[in-house]
Amino acid sequence: GNSVTQMEGPVTLSEEAFLTINCTYTATGYPSLFWYVQYPGEGLQLLLKATKADDKGSNKGFEATYRKETTSFHLEKGSVQVSDSAVYFCALGDSGGGADGLTFGKGTHLIIQP
Amino acid sequence: KAGVTQTPRYLIKTRGQQVTLSCSPISGHRSVSWYQQTPGQGLQFLFEYFSETQRNKGNFPGRFSGRQFSNSRSEMNVSTLELGDSALYLCASSEGFGAGELFFGEGSRLTVL
Numbered sequence: 136g137n138s139v140t141q142m143e144g145p146v147t148l149s150e151e152a153f154l155t156i157n158c159t160y161t162a163t164g165y166p167s168l169f170w171y172v173q174y175p176g177e178g179l180q181l182l183l184k185a186t187k188a189d190d191k192g193s194n195k196g197f198e199a200t201y202r203k204e205t206t207s208f209h210l211e212k213g214s215v216q217v218s219d220s221a222v223y224f225c226a227l228g229d230s231g232g233g234a235d236g237l238t239f240g241k242g243t244h245l246i247i248q249p
Numbered sequence: 250k251a252g253v254t255q256t257p258r259y260l261i262k263t264r265g266q267q268v269t270l271s272c273s274p275i276s277g278h279r280s281v282s283w284y285q286q287t288p289g290q291g292l293q294f295l296f297e298y299f300s301e302t303q304r305n306k307g308n309f310p311g312r313f314s315g316r317q318f319s320n321s322r323s324e325m326n327v328s329t330l331e332l333g334d335s336a337l338y339l340c341a342s343s344e345g346f347g348a349g350e351l352f353f354g355e356g357s358r359l360t361v362l
Binding site: 169171176177178179180181184224236237238239240241242 | 253282284291292294295297305307339341350351352353354355356
């Protein structure tokens with residue numbers, strides 16, 4: 136079945152540091168890939184997505200590239216801010232029609248210190 | 250456009266009771282999915298409804314059920330509650346059926362004592 140693996144953290148960085156959160160996946164076919172973010176006390180919000188190999192999703196300074204050869208979708212940001220502190224989830228959508236809903240990683244808790 | 254609305258936001262039940270959670274999707278969205286979020290298991294897919302029909306179901310026991318109404322609003326029900334059912338239950342809506350872009354509500358936090 137489908138699975139997503141990501142570093143769980145917590146990951147603690149100083150403001151303006153470079154961020155990488157690794158995400159790798161196992162799936163059949165050509166799934167869509169997503170990064171969702173969950174701020175304290177809130178539901179999940181879509182951060183960015185990519186639907187095919189070599190696509191780059193980007194939003195709010197965050198980027199991730201769909202790498203089929205390494206089955207990865209790592210999240211990066213060049214300069215993080217305190218407001219980026221949240222839990223980040225990597226997810227994949229079944230290309231076969233979503234029979235299992237979205238498959239999520241366990242989430243990475245990111246803490247940015249001023 | 251209003252977002253996904255879930256009620257109640259917090260509730261406490263005791264073992265053996267049942268609970269009903271409600272979700273109002275974004276206007277125009279016809280698909281509603283439910284997820285359970287726990288610290289140990291993370292986010293797990295419960296089921297998806299589209300046009301009042303359950304289209305997909307995750308690996309949960311029959312105590313977990315749901316339904317969708319003609320206005321796309323959805324409810325999920327958990328009967329004979331167990332301590333392990335304590336979780337944040339998240340509802341998400343989308344325009345179409347299948348695992349595309351989901352818009353999540355803030356969740357209903359259930360505590361079972």
